Amino acid sequence: MSFKLKIVSLILSVSLMPYIILMVYAGNTLRKKYYENTQHELKMQLDLSIENMEQYINMIKRDMLFISNLEIMNDVFSKDVDRRISILLEKKKKELSIEGDFFVYDKNGVIIASSNPKMILKKDKIKAFFSQDIYSPFDKSVIAKIVLKFSLKNLIKLYENTEDRHYYIVVDKTKELFKEDSFENEITVRKALDTRPKIVVVLEQNQEQFLNLLKKYELWFILTLFIGAIIIASLALFFINKLIRPIIELSKVAEDITHKQDYSYQVKVYSDDEVGRLSSSFNKMITGMQMALIKLQEEAKNRENLIEEKSKSEMLEKLSTKLSRYLSPQVYQSIFSGEQDVTLTSKRKKLTIFFSDIIGFTDITDTMESEDLSNLLNDYLNEMTLIALKYGATVDKYIGDSIMLFFGDPYSKGVKDDAIACVNMALDMNERMSFLHKKWKNSGFTKPFDVRIGIHTGYCTVGNFGSKDRLEYTIIGSSVNLASRIESSAKPQEILISNETQLLVSDSFECKKSKEIMLKGFKRPVSLYVVEKKIKEIEKELLDIKKNGFELSYNINELSLDDKSILKEELSSLIKNL
């Protein structure tokens, strides 16, 4: 049963119920009232009739008494030979127009006078309705009896039956007299005569007419009920349609949304009432849901992308980590940070190129077990690489026992600083080698090896070289060859630098000019320098200390003599306080 049908039937029953109850009640009341009224009226009429009958009976009784007292009754003594009594009785009968006869019996029970002449001198015993003794005028003894044979019809005769009302008499409870055809539906009242309780007068009223009227009304009632029901139902339907249209639409939209998962639907808002508010709230909710869904979808997409990317990047990271071992960290970083595309590009740049190798490595390989050699070599290369990275060198490649590095690409601090860093690194490496010598001796390698280093600064072509499928980031050019030649010319534990480099680092390092050498592949002799040591920096020229509750900064070069003396005093007093 739909919601609409429920409400329609509810409204129908609620609105029609009082009407039906009222009508049924009115009908019943009308019937009851009519019945009561009619009964009351009949009762009144019957009472009146009975009273009249009694009066009539009394009148007859009085008449008989009167007759009995008439002087003419003395004719009883003369056996009414003059028929005076009979004539009187006849007259009386006529006067009263009764059905029945008067009889006068003498003491012997012989009828001596009667309104019916045929009965005179007969000795019939008559069932009398009235009887009155006749007394002697002389001695008050009963000389005769006057009797009235009386048909009860006389009583009924007083009242003519109408079409709807009938009188009849019931004698001895069962014997119905003068009863005409009974009605099909009647209201009956009955009452016994006061003076003659055995005689019950019945008055009945035909109810047919009223019932017909009632039936007519019932027809009207049913008709109006039917029409009323139709009107109410159509009105109810009209208003309910209007009322629940938003609800139906709401449920339809909700269903659609559930089936199609389309949150773009919106419900029409018809009114400003609760249903209207529900509709607008629903719309808001749907919009919210749609937004949330879109957001969720976006997020899911993002997450998916993210996951994809992450997995990709993780893969790449793993790959790059693996790759990083084969690449110089600078190259690696610059490639993976996207600063340099992995393409076949190259550029000219002034770099400081470093070469080192182990002296007599071929001999060493012969005398050492390959496992020991590889351990030793790896140890050496590892240590050297760490130092190189510390100074920001780009490790170009390991060529057996030799290392090729350069400074100035991809990161450059400037040509001079690159050169200084390179020489610093070389010094550090040498220092480290002496430490490694001790370590290796302790480890049981009896023939530790020495390295030689060559450095040159010059223009090179730097970039990725190779085929499209395989690229190598490296430098090429005569400077590279020169650096390699310089290295081969160096003595064990010597750092040999070209003139170009020496010019750049002369501020920082003490260098001793070596011989000019003709190098293979170079037409002119090349001036070489051996790096001796680092020129010591003027220590503590600058100071900048910052602590909680203490801050000190000074530049000795900016201080005048006066300033210095003042500062001394200040600091000594400060020290005292501390």
Added chain:
Amino acid sequence: MIAKTSILIILLSINIFASEYAVVVDKSVQINKLTQKQIRDIFMMKRHFVKDIKIVPVNISSSAKLRDEFEKKVLKINRVKLNRYWIKQHFQGISPPIIQSSDNSMRLFIQNVKGAIGYLPISAVNQELRILYEF
């Protein structure tokens, strides 16, 4: 009309000529003779007993000739005076005698009522009655 009148005249003449009326009682009544005065008293309802016998006087109806004769010859009073008398008596609770309308009923009444006294033409008197006074 002429025939009726002639019959009446004949009848009257017969009465005149055979005129003899008698005051009578039933034979069982122990009264043999009454004077005119006694009869008058009885019929004027002044006397109710004769020799301890309760007397019931009976008049013939006033239209009868016998009544006129009786009032004229026995009561000796005219109708007007008599009526006046009875009106007077009525207020004292005394009613005039019972009336019978015919000789026949008079005779039957006298025979049937004890102490009844009436009057009849002598011709109508039978063996059951006793004549007390003739007029």
